[in-house]
Amino acid sequence: MQTETNVTVEKERIVIHTDTSKFDARKSEVNQNVFIENRMTADNIDVYYSDNHAIKNVSLEIRANEVLAIIGPSGCGKSTFLRCLNRINDIIDSCRITGSIKLDGKEIYSSDFDVVELRARVGMVFQKPNPFPKSIYDNVAYGPRLHSLVSSRAETDEIVYSCLERVGLLSEVSDRIQNSGTELSGGQQQRLCIARAIAVQPDVILMDEPCSALDPIATAKIEDLIDELRSQYSIVIVTHSMQQAARVSQRTAYFNLGELIELGDTSQVFTNPNHQLTEDYITGKFG
Amino acid sequence: MHEFLTDLLSGVLGGYLYPFILEGMLLTIQLAVFSLFIALALGLLGATAKLSSNRIARLVAGTYTTLIRGVPDIVLMFIIFFGGQLLVNVIGDKLGLDYIEISEFTAGVTTIGFIFGAYMAETFRGAILAVPRGEIEAGYAYGMTSFQVFRRITFPACVRHAIPGFGNNWLVLAKTTALVSVIGLEDMVFRATQAGGSLRQPFTFLFVVAILYLVITAVSDGGLRWMEKRYSAGVRRA
Numbered sequence: 417m418q419t420e421t422n423v424t425v426e427k428e429r430i431v432i433h434t435d436t437s438k439f440d441a442r443k444s445e446v447n448q449n450v451f452i453e454n455r456m457t458a459d460n461i462d463v464y465y466s467d468n469h470a471i472k473n474v475s476l477e478i479r480a481n482e483v484l485a486i487i488g489p490s491g492c493g494k495s496t497f498l499r500c501l502n503r504i505n506d507i508i509d510s511c512r513i514t515g516s517i518k519l520d521g522k523e524i525y526s527s528d529f530d531v532v533e534l535r536a537r538v539g540m541v542f543q544k545p546n547p548f549p550k551s552i553y554d555n556v557a558y559g560p561r562l563h564s565l566v567s568s569r570a571e572t573d574e575i576v577y578s579c580l581e582r583v584g585l586l587s588e589v590s591d592r593i594q595n596s597g598t599e600l601s602g603g604q605q606q607r608l609c610i611a612r613a614i615a616v617q618p619d620v621i622l623m624d625e626p627c628s629a630l631d632p633i634a635t636a637k638i639e640d641l642i643d644e645l646r647s648q649y650s651i652v653i654v655t656h657s658m659q660q661a662a663r664v665s666q667r668t669a670y671f672n673l674g675e676l677i678e679l680g681d682t683s684q685v686f687t688n689p690n691h692q693l694t695e696d697y698i699t700g701k702f703g
Numbered sequence: 704m705h706e707f708l709t710d711l712l713s714g715v716l717g718g719y720l721y722p723f724i725l726e727g728m729l730l731t732i733q734l735a736v737f738s739l740f741i742a743l744a745l746g747l748l749g750a751t752a753k754l755s756s757n758r759i760a761r762l763v764a765g766t767y768t769t770l771i772r773g774v775p776d777i778v779l780m781f782i783i784f785f786g787g788q789l790l791v792n793v794i795g796d797k798l799g800l801d802y803i804e805i806s807e808f809t810a811g812v813t814t815i816g817f818i819f820g821a822y823m824a825e826t827f828r829g830a831i832l833a834v835p836r837g838e839i840e841a842g843y844a845y846g847m848t849s850f851q852v853f854r855r856i857t858f859p860a861c862v863r864h865a866i867p868g869f870g871n872n873w874l875v876l877a878k879t880t881a882l883v884s885v886i887g888l889e890d891m892v893f894r895a896t897q898a899g900g901s902l903r904q905p906f907t908f909l910f911v912v913a914i915l916y917l918v919i920t921a922v923s924d925g926g927l928r929w930m931e932k933r934y935s936a937g938v939r940r941a
Contacts, residue, residue: 502844504840504843504844507840507843509756532846532847532848533846535843535844535845535846536846539844539845540841540844540845542837542840542841542844543837544835544837546835546837546838546840546841548838548841548842548855548856549838549856549859549860550855558845558855559845559846562845562846562847562851563846609841612845613845616845616846
């Protein structure tokens with residue numbers, strides 16, 4: 417019953433964005449004439465943690481200007497898969513990945529793909545808000561400085577203020593922008609982390625259960641923000657909340673035991689799933 | 704004013720307090736501060752090695768902390784002071800160098816720094832492990848290199864966790880300097896024993912030394928509290 421209501425909400429919101437004018441300079445440098453339908457494509461991805469086969473032969477694509485939700489029971493490999501997309505799994509010694517992931521047609525696991533560049537183009541927001549132990553200003557300014565996107569103080573100011581404005585934080589922190597980012601409330605910290613992620617103008621933003629540590633009001637703010645950010649970025653969101661997936665995403669991928677069971681338009685996955693396992697999960701039979 | 708002070712001080716305790724013992728105190732402080740720098744450097748190095756994925760680095764650092772923490776300080780002091788002198792000259796001989804004399808001060812600083820480096824390594828290791836994994840991952844996810852992650856995230860965040868253990872080590876280190884009198888350095892304990900002997904008032908001078916050590920540790924305590932406040936900015940207490 418509950419699911420149905422949420423799908424209705426989702427249906428009202430569903431809009432296919434094909435506007436390419438907002439792509440920034442870097443994106444057009446990469447591919448000047450072709451509209452990139454698929455920002456990222458993952459082919460036959462397998463992930464192993466030592467002997468544990470965590471992801472089994474997963475292939476999917478991430479489209480421009482869409483929110484792709486990844487749902488599934490605990491331990492099904494949602495986060496593991498997400499973490500392959502910006503190679504953050506590389507810092508885990510026991511983790512081994514096979515298969516191919518391309519960003520705008522370029523293989524990210526090839527040795528000539530600069531991992532720092534990759535992480536500038538594929539941003540990430542984590543489950544637990546984790547601002548750097550620095551001021552609110554520095555938290556946002558650090559990325560543009562690191563990736564040489566700014567050359568003057570005025571430019572940095574502009575990016576910092578506009579990013580804080582976009583996540584709705586500017587009015588709340590304008591009088592204490594030099595205070596430590598860790599002094600903010602949980603919801604504010606998470607929005608600061610999103611501001612920090614968009615400050616480097618990524619192509620794709622990965623979100624690993626960004627609202628699971630937040631209250632309903634903060635969650636609603638973040639969901640509105642995700643919906644707004646979609647006009648400029650591709651967003652992949654891992655979530656435990658099926659309602660959230662229904663509310664914010666255009667397509668949904670259902671994972672179970674490391675396998676991609678179903679991938680389709682969110683409305684279809686929630687109302688008319690093709691696979692029995694998906695239906696069982698969505699209707700609450702397990703998970 | 705200065706003259707008045709020196710006059711007053713030289714009148715106390717048969718003239719032994721100033722400059723005799725207070726000069727010894729200065730040496731004690733110098734020894735402690737120099738040793739601390741060595742200990743900090745070795746500690747950071749040791750902690751990083753122990754946490755590294757390189758097996759040889761882990762083995763070397765593990766051997767270092769196990770050996771040093773397992774042997775009494777005074778035994779190490781003798782081994783490093785006499786053994787170090789011997790070793791340097793055996794090597795010097797082979798290279799055709801003249802006899803090299805290692806000063807007591809250098810030997811003292813090296814030994815104490817070497818011993819406390821092992822304790823610091825464990826303190827820093829604990830502190831680094833206490834930094835939430837997510838913060839480090841966030842740094843990498845943001846495009847930082849491992850060095851940038853260490854400098855910008857792990858290190859500043861671990862200082863807060865390291866301060867209590869670091870403070871402990873520093874206080875013990877400051878007091879361990881008393882051991883250097885065995886290798887002939889005239890620190891304040893050495894001088895107080897001499898003064899006590901010549902005036903036949905051993906306890907008076909031992910009390911004086913005890914109070915002077917208390918002064919050093921009390922001042923350090925204040926400094927440590929200030930550091931703790933500074934590095935805990937933005938952290939709520941439950």
